[in-house]
Amino acid sequence: MERLKANATVNKEVKKEKSAPAEEIKEESEMDKAMKATGFYYWFLMQVEVSADDNEQDLKKRQAERFRDLLRDKYNEGKISSTCNWEHAVKHIQSDPRFRILTKVSEKKQLFNAWKVQRQKEERDEKRLAIKKAKEDLEKWLQDHPKMKPGLKYMRAREIFGKEAVWQAVHEDDRQDIFREALSYVTKRDADLNRETRKRNIKALAEILESMDQITYKTTWAQAQRLLIENPQFADDTTLQSMDKEDALIVFEEHIRQAEKEHAEVKEAEERRVKRQERKVREDFQKFLQQLHKKGELTSMSLWSSLYPVISSDPRFDAMLTQDGLKTFDFKLFISSLDNVFFDRVPVLDIIYFSIKVLSTYCILGSTPLDLFKFYVEELKEQYGQDRRVIKDILNDQKKVVQVDTTFEEFSKWVTSAEKGLVVDYGNMKLCYNSLVEKAESKEREAEREEARKKRRQESEFRHLLRAQQPAVDSNTEWANVRGKIEKEKAFLVVSAL
Structure with a gap:
């Protein structure tokens, strides 16, 4: 009974909302007649129609909202879901009075599908x-x-x-x-x-x-x-x-270092001065090696034993020996202290190497002259690849080719005639020359072997030509008889030209 009353109430609201605009237009008063006569009446009717359309749209919106409220309520009750189809939903919403607010099934379906899409988005x-x-x-x-x-x-x-x-x-x-x-x-x-x-x-x-x-x-x-x-x-x-005990020890050490700072300032200043002096001595010795390299006396192929007399006679070598702990170590006095018997028993080169080893033992910091010499020679050797490319570029520019009989003096003039060839290490130049000469010799040997193979092939073809003659050629055959037959053959002509 309550459901029927509710349905009747809803139907009355719908009918009232739909009929209200029509009732307002039905009665025609004297004023309407006067407006018709003046033309104002038609303008007024247009305004009324517009108002009626607006009311109709508002009604549609309210009806749609009521229907959506119905769907939301049933969703909250668990009767419908965002994934159910229209047929399933109708079973649970058709008994509600709000279901009949909209008369067209298509409108209900459209609102239901739109609600499903929106509800699914909200659920996500x-x-x-x-x-x-x-x-x-x-x-x-x-x-x-x-x-x-x-x-x-x-x-x-x-x-x-x-x-x-x-x-x-x-x-x-x-x-x-x-x-x-x-x-x-x-x-x-x-x-x-x-x-x-x-x-x-x-x-x-x-x-x-x-x-x-x-x-x-x-x-x-x-x-x-x-x-x-x-x-x-x-x-x-x-x-x-x-x-932490280690942190405490670190703090204590920092405190002690701070306390020792003033006490150690003079010593640290002296150490810095000594280090600067030692660095300058090493740089001077390296410049000395560079000078020897520019003169051509020091190359990537140089040996310490061969250059030692030249190097040891320079004061910059003596300065290197007085570094660090060697200030009180007199190298020359050390050599002179060795008796003549020692010199007689031991070769000079072994004495030199032994002396350098002793120096290395005393020289705790810095590098020895031998160390710097080795480093410099190693750098020159590492420069070989670059020097070889420079030499090849120079030869290509001058269209020069190293032959077996090309002398090193001639090769050296080719390289040094170009400005970029002046920086090429002499030892690397020598190594490159030897490599190119070996390559030329290898090509010449290969050409000789090829010529010998060619000659053997030609001789083999000539012998084959002789074996093919009729009657067969034997030890009693006259050369004059055979020659007339084969003198126009290619194998004969080739052998004759040898």
């Missing part, structure tokens, strides 16, 4: 927001949980938190990512806390050491520890007492 958004919130809740929960410690493994975390609702609310893959992020956050947070505590302890200990007059630059770490135990400021600070 709601699901996404719910997943996002669950992730955020889990991340916050893990960050604040006391059992989340740096180094905790995921498998162990799953055993600890696996029964928690906030843990189960997130998918396994997302849960692993969130756990890693939360673990990274906890690790960073604990590291920041430890860093701040460490920073505070370092500062506090440094201030205590600064205030203790008993500690000087001569105080040892063992003595300082005994003095700290007796210090009231240190004894009352429980956080400071748990300070």
